[in-house]
Amino acid sequence: MTAKLDATNYLQWSYEMEHTLRYRGLWGLVAPVGSTEAEPILNGPLRSGEGAPHGAAEPHSHEESTEPTEDAGSADDKANMITRAAAAAERRAQELEEQDARSAQATAVTRREKDMREGQARAFIMVHMKAHHAGRLRGARTAREVWEALGDQFRSKGPAREINLRHSLDSIAMGDKEPVVAYFIRGWTLAWELEEVGAKISDRTLRAVLLAGMRERYSMTVEVLPSNRTMTIEKTLEDLQAAEERLVLARQRKTKTDRGHGSNAALAATGEWSAHRDAQRDHRWRKARCYRCNETGHIKRVCPKKAADMSSADDQTDSDSSGIAMLA
Secondary structure (H helix, E strand, O other), X not given: OOOXXXXXXXXXXXXXXXXXXXXXXXXXXXXXXXXXXXOOOOOOOOOOXXXXXXXXXXXXXXXXXXXXXXXXXXXXXXXHHHHHHHHXXXXXXXXXXXXXXXXXXXXXXXXXXXXXXXXXXXXXXXXXXXXXXXXXXXXXXXXXXXXXXXXHHHOOOOHHHHHHHHHHHHOOOOOOOOOHHHHHHXXXXXXXXXXXXXXXXXXXXXXXXXXXXXXXXXXHHHHHHHHOOOOXXXXXXXXXXXXXXXXXXXXXXXXHHHHHHHHHHHHHHOOOHHHHXXXXXXXXXXXXXOOOOOOEOOOHHHOHHHHHHHHHHHHHHHHHHHHHHHHO
């Protein structure tokens, strides 16, 4: 499947369509006349003798004469000779008729197959065009005529076409979510179309134009690349792809961190943070031994016995304070 032909994509469309027709075995019906790949189109009614074997002789051309000679012998010998000659001539004529019939049948089958393939090629080109372009092709009867008419209509090599392509290349800019490879392919396509109209763009110029249209997030990489004037455009693409991968990884890490912070905030907001923190603490201290009670599962700082002793001391202090206040 390829994009349908429109007013601005003829070069790319014709390139893809050519390879598709080659894959389907139909390119010979579209290739220019005179090329080694072009197939002849069989048109017109079947002519008499068409398809007959090369060098076939006419009937009776190599047969014996039916006229008796003076030294033919007796009358019976002459009659037998005439009969045999007539039978041989009749068999030869019948064989030639059968050969002509087989040859005509084979030619008709070949013509039907070519006509069918011709219709397939023409229909395949027509369905991959915008509907409003079909009106100009009503006079084209073969796939080759359709292909040539499209080339004459869309393959413009005038100065206006060159100016438009140069403007498109000079103002090229990378999309917000466009991958680096797709952006470079757009640039290569414009350079190829300019070359088709006779304006070749050097790799150095194309590299500078593409770097100027990069997004702001690639600014650090773009600042370093122009200093290396010997770097090819392919190596530039590799470095930018590496920078793109680093940006993707950094974005994934940030998303993961923000997601973790968001989950902690949600736990705190719903009152589940304490339980979550206690569960993490219990899991972390499951093998620890307390230096106060010599039990496992907690440490001295959070020992339950320590908390109980401190509570008892506080109660005693409160009781003594109450007695002193009573005496006073």
